[in-house]
Amino acid sequence: MTSATPAPPTTRKAIVLLSGGLDSSTVLAIARAEGYACYALSFDYGQRHNGELAAARRVAKALGAAQHQVVRFDLRAFGGSALTADVAVPKGRTADEMATGIPITYVPARNTIFLSFALAWAETLGAADIFIGVNAIDYSGYPDCRPEYIAAFEAMANLATRAGVEGTTHVRIHAPLLKMSKADIVRRGTALGVDFGMTTSCYDPSAGGVPCGSCDACHLRAGGFAQAGMNDPLL
Amino acid sequence: MTSATPAPPTTRKAIVLLSGGLDSSTVLAIARAEGYACYALSFDYGQRHNGELAAARRVAKALGAAQHQVVRFDLRAFGGSALTADVAVPKGRTADEMATGIPITYVPARNTIFLSFALAWAETLGAADIFIGVNAIDYSGYPDCRPEYIAAFEAMANLATRAGVEGTTHVRIHAPLLKMSKADIVRRGTALGVDFGMTTSCYDPSAGGVPCGSCDACHLRAGGFAQAGMNDPLL
Numbered sequence: 001m002t003s004a005t006p007a008p009p010t011t012r013k014a015i016v017l018l019s020g021g022l023d024s025s026t027v028l029a030i031a032r033a034e035g036y037a038c039y040a041l042s043f044d045y046g047q048r049h050n051g052e053l054a055a056a057r058r059v060a061k062a063l064g065a066a067q068h069q070v071v072r073f074d075l076r077a078f079g080g081s082a083l084t085a086d087v088a089v090p091k092g093r094t095a096d097e098m099a100t101g102i103p104i105t106y107v108p109a110r111n112t113i114f115l116s117f118a119l120a121w122a123e124t125l126g127a128a129d130i131f132i133g134v135n136a137i138d139y140s141g142y143p144d145c146r147p148e149y150i151a152a153f154e155a156m157a158n159l160a161t162r163a164g165v166e167g168t169t170h171v172r173i174h175a176p177l178l179k180m181s182k183a184d185i186v187r188r189g190t191a192l193g194v195d196f197g198m199t200t201s202c203y204d205p206s207a208g209g210v211p212c213g214s215c216d217a218c219h220l221r222a223g224g225f226a227q228a229g230m231n232d233p234l235l
Numbered sequence: 236m237t238s239a240t241p242a243p244p245t246t247r248k249a250i251v252l253l254s255g256g257l258d259s260s261t262v263l264a265i266a267r268a269e270g271y272a273c274y275a276l277s278f279d280y281g282q283r284h285n286g287e288l289a290a291a292r293r294v295a296k297a298l299g300a301a302q303h304q305v306v307r308f309d310l311r312a313f314g315g316s317a318l319t320a321d322v323a324v325p326k327g328r329t330a331d332e333m334a335t336g337i338p339i340t341y342v343p344a345r346n347t348i349f350l351s352f353a354l355a356w357a358e359t360l361g362a363a364d365i366f367i368g369v370n371a372i373d374y375s376g377y378p379d380c381r382p383e384y385i386a387a388f389e390a391m392a393n394l395a396t397r398a399g400v401e402g403t404t405h406v407r408i409h410a411p412l413l414k415m416s417k418a419d420i421v422r423r424g425t426a427l428g429v430d431f432g433m434t435t436s437c438y439d440p441s442a443g444g445v446p447c448g449s450c451d452a453c454h455l456r457a458g459g460f461a462q463a464g465m466n467d468p469l470l
Contacts, residue, residue: 109355120344
């Protein structure tokens with residue numbers, strides 16, 4: 001976006017999970033457009049591609065987040081993913097290969113952990129709305145990107161919290177990208193003024209902050225811009 | 236217990252949430268007695284009473300845990316609880332007062348965060364069983380200590396994970412203390428050889444590692460030992 005316009009006056013607060021990628025940045029813009037005061041939440045969890053956090057900071061600021069918190073914890077001790085362990089990020093996979101099975105870049109229970117922290121912050125802020133950029137089309141292989149998972153988390157969240165017990169608030173997990181294609185997301189983010197040049201998607205830390213062009217995330221991103229008939233400002 | 240007897244041979248692994256208190260130590264002994272190889276999981280989340288972690292280490296060792304991990308993160312930035320913020324721990328409350336409303340020692344979404352990390356570790360270990368020492372009788376004021384909450388977490392967990400998608404494993408959240416009184420827990424732990432002298436329950440860090448005797452946790456613990464007709468080795 002060229003410049004941040006002030007958020008409309010509101011008392012509704014939302015937690016927005018923000019990785020600094022294309023999807024979550026678009027979600028932040030959507031939540032803002034819906035009139036929420038946005039509390040952006042990022043995680044430093046030992047991911048190898050931690051250029052994400054710098055991107056998240058840029059995006060949170062540009063899109064006028066009311067606050068941006070980074071929670072730090074270390075998932076490396078648990079192992080199990082190419083995103084946190086010293087395992088090669090897969091390269092050059094076709095769309096068919098990406099659509100089959102659960103990729104090794106899947107981080108066990110990651111969205112559950114992220115949403116749990118979001119729930120804690122929501123409860124202390126008195127917010128009832130949590131936004132997450134999961135996508136069931138491009139990430140069909142990730143169990144925690146499916147609609148039934150999001151619904152189950154929401155049901156659990158409403159039993160987990162003070163507001164749930166007291167019946168004063170119904171927590172809602174918003175997943176506005178759930179059924180959008182990558183091209184739809186690129187179009188929507190662009191329409192809402194997201195500067196995708198501030199975002200980062202590449203999984204490969206050895207690429208030194210520029211898109212490697214051959215990991216799954218780079219492929220999906222490139223496909224999205226191509227299908228939307230737009231240029232990726234990162235390239 | 237006087238000495239750790241070796242765990243029975245087994246390939247079943249369980250994650251056991253271990254705070255170092257009376258309840259979770261008893262749960263570890265129960266999981267062990269049921270034949271699980273126990274992977275104890277503790278959290279350093281900015282709690283003021285972090286003598287808990289030393290207790291957790293002692294107990295994990297004494298009860299023969301296969302491994303003990305401490306995950307560190309900081310909940311203080313979110314605020315909202317006397318257990319993490321610089322707010323006085325309530326003292327001298329009666330049983331009736333403790334049974335009414337949600338105490339300020341409640342930490343927002345804490346059990347959800349703890350169980351989420353347990354789920355991540357379970358998935359990487361190939362474990363399907365997670366044990367937690369929640370108790371719906373003594374902690375009726377905590378939303379995330381109720382049976383319906385535990386059931387909802389279990390339902391969500393089975394949609395969140397690779398094993399859930401592939402249908403190979405059904406994750407179970409075990410809450411063996413759910414309907415036990417504190418006296419029952421003291422009796423059960425004693426029967427299973429738990430040395431309660433290794434545990435800690437007090438919420439008040441200013442008491443310097445000895446029970447303050449007047450916070451809710453000290454009251455509940457004292458009541459449990461008294462009703463069980465036993466002496467607390469800490470006193």
